[in-house]
Amino acid sequence: MPATPSQQGVDDVSERTQENRSEGQSPATKAGRRLAAQLAAQKAAEAKRRRQAWAGGLAGVAVVVLLIGGFVWIDSNRDDKSSTASGASPSASAAAPDAPAQDAPTAPPAPQLPEGADPALGSKPTVKAGTGELKKLTVTPMIKGTGPAVKKGQNITTNYVGVFYKDGKEFDSSWNAGQPATFPIGVGQVIPGWDQGLVGVTVGSRVQLDIPGELAYGNDEAQAGGRPTGPLRFVVDVLAAQ
Template identity: 85%
Template sequence: MPATPSQQGVDDVSERTQQNRSEGQSPATKAGRRLAAQLAEQKAAEAKRRRNAWAGGLAGIAVMALLIGGFVWVDKTRGDDDKSANQAAATPTASAPAADDAPTAPPAPQLPKDADPALGTKPKVTAGKGELKKLTVTPVIKGTGPAVKQGQTITTNYVGVFYKDGKEFDSSWKAGQPASFPIGVGQVIPGWDQGLVGVTVGSRVQLDIPGELAYGNDEAAAGGRPTGPLRFVVDVLAAQ
């Protein structure tokens, strides 16, 4: 039985509604899926960029740390090298003895004006010959200064040896400085008091002195001083 007009209208509306649903909802669903997929891709890309940024930042920090560490190591190495160089420069070598260990020669005596340069060198004194009976004064170098007067204080360099064998027993050269004393007033042995008065300053003289004008001939009475005849070579450097 054919449908009534009203029923048919209802059916047409229902059919169109179903068709619209079938044709309208499907595109919307597909678009939503595509949008969701795009959003997911964007999120994934953003996350990847963030990860790359973090990795790049960490790599930069590591490079800076390496550079700083390298600079510090180079500076420390340079400082150690400088320190080693300074220590090497400050340390004396084995072949160079320290100044305190180096042998030192006695300073040259202060010579009188126009004196013979030979007075600056220690003389070589030999033994005498024969039997010595009296004081003998032998000029070796004639000085040009004034003559020594009794009571003056004279400054001398001297060497004393035993007359018989030439063995040295005393020397101002060994002490490294001249000796000063009054002359002609009993402050030294008679052979010096008698033999040096009248000698000119700047002279070198040889004094051959018998034991009785020196320290005597008796060893017990001499108290350890040289006995018997003696020979002195004396340089008169000053008198005042």
Template identity: 70%
Template sequence: MSEQETKARRRLAEQLAAQKAAEAKRRRQAWAGGFAGIAVVAVLITVFVIVGQRGGDDAPEQAAGSPSAPADAPAEPGAPPAPQLPEGADPALGTKPTVAAGEGELTELTVTPLIEGTGPAVTAGQSITTNYVGVLFANGEQFDSSWERGEPATFPIGVGQVIEGWDKGLVGVKVGSRVQLDIPAEQAYGNDAAGGRPAGPLRFVVDVLAAQ
């Protein structure tokens, strides 16, 4: 073999080796790029999982701060606060009662216990704190309610500061009680609607929350 042929073969072998090296380098770069893409996806998945777990950890705090958690918080924004009940009182006193119309002709004061309290009995001359709903006995139309005002009413009892039906109907009632007072017109505001007062027989449902 001539020296020229030997050089030609050597150059060909060098070119083939260079091509193989280039192909191997491209393969390595392709694998590296693939691994890098997988690593990025894995990092993103890990981030989403961590964020999702943190979001789940925050959920109980939001629920605890929701309006349904504390008993003395309003159920809705702007709603009146729940009343402070006497110790041991029936939880039903924390909810406004539904008051229906009466039946027949009302001729005398009638006191109907709805919830029996366990506190001391109200005596004449005390100041009592109450929640109440007042409706017309004939049709159940509401004309007054402390619940809408958002706070109970406090006044002296048994000394002529309120209508006779209240003075006579609430003395002797135990604190923590809910009673229904059916009051004839002559022991309420009379039969004439003067000064915006309700006329005729009335029905009240009264919660006695305190007396002192």
């Protein structure tokens, strides 16, 4: 049965009320929600900008660090090149300040002298040129030794200096070799001037031998075979005889 007018009005009011409920809250409530949504969006955007700013700042710091590192590396290489160019050695700069210097060349050791020998036999003598014409073997004692006399056929140990008689220029010396020379005497193993001049000399003696060319290596190059020619002068220290 159709509703009465009064009933119809009641129904219309009820229907509008239901529509308002179905559509949500009041207009004021909707505006508040929109405002809240806008605020949330603004906060999100602000947070995003802050994150981007932080990221940009970190990137800038990284670039600065890389640039500083590059400058330090370049300066280090430049210093190394400067050190190399100036002749400095990287290892030399790392050496201890009190590191010992390299050993300087040392003189040959002093010879073993016979017991009671003159200490002068421990030093190389200075030998000068002779004077006048040398015609025969001349033996001049310089230091008299106290040991036994040298005998023919013995092995003797000597230090010696040999020079040209006329100008005193040295051509041979056991001192330069750093050790005495040992050889048999009086049996033709050395020049005649030595064989004849050293037999009878006492151990510990220093003698000067002035030897004519014919008792040395000869007077001409063909006879000498590349050895010193002409008259020679030797100063010989007799250190041992066995």
